[in-house]
Amino acid sequence: MTTRNEVAAALAYFEESDDIALLHQLVEEIAPRAKRAVGKLLQQGGEDAIPPPAELRAAKVPAPRDKAVAAVRATDDFALLQVLARAIGRRIEAIEIVASAEFPEGVRVSVPARPVFPPPPQRLTGIVEATGTSLQVLLDNGETWEGPPSLARRVVER
Numbered sequence: 244m245t246t247r248n249e250v251a252a253a254l255a256y257f258e259e260s261d262d263i264a265l266l267h268q269l270v271e272e273i274a275p276r277a278k279r280a281v282g283k284l285l286q287q288g289g290e291d292a293i294p295p296p297a298e299l300r301a302a303k304v305p306a307p308r309d310k311a312v313a314a315v316r317a318t319d320d321f322a323l324l325q326v327l328a329r330a331i332g333r334r335i336e337a338i339e340i341v342a343s344a345e346f347p348e349g350v351r352v353s354v355p356a357r358p359v360f361p362p363p364p365q366r367l368t369g370i371v372e373a374t375g376t377s378l379q380v381l382l383d384n385g386e387t388w389e390g391p392p393s394l395a396r397r398v399v400e401r
Contacts, residue, residue, distance in 0.1 A: 245317045247299060250327060253314035255305035257330045262308075263393045266335050267360035269315050273328045280321045296325035335391075336376055342392035343374045351398040354380055358390025368398055 245253075260266060284292045297320070306314065315331075318324050346352060350371045355362035369382035378395055380388040 245314045249314045250318060250323045251299055251302040252306035253311040253327060254301035254330045256311035257334055258301050259305055260334060263338050264360045266331050269331050277324060294322040296329060297322035299326050339376045339391050339393055346371045346374050346378060346392055346395055348372060348374060352380060352395040353398050354388050354395050358394055362394050
């Protein structure tokens with residue numbers, strides 16, 4: 244079990260992290276754990292048994308990457324896990340908003356064949372139709388691709 248100090252240091256790391264692939268990976272790891280925890284809590288006492296997120300702020304000094312990741316994986320306190328998930332989710336959203344600014348409507352981009360992290364090597368090209376925390380691209384093959392702007396790359400026409 245992690246201590247509140249370890250989680251606070253992990254929060255500080257995640258609030259500064261630009262490693263979008265790691266952040267997405269951790270959200271994917273947290274989701275099934277959170278679902279199981281909610282199910283268990285509901286069985287024990289209904290909705291009232293589900294605690295709110297812990298009241299915890301990020302530490303002044305961030306944990307190193309490996310310690311921050313270890314804190315996420317070791318946290319079994321649901322209130323602390325919620326705080327970690329929220330911090331990671333907010334950081335992903337902030338990164339995607341910044342990335343979306345690089346791709347206004349009409350810009351030619353390449354995107355991975357599937358919008359997943361880590362992205363597959365096969366890339367497709369198309370034109371941005373809509374931007375935001377999710378990018379919508381009309382591909383050259385006529386299909387529509389939707390996914391995080393951080394996966395897109397601007398195509399330089401020569």
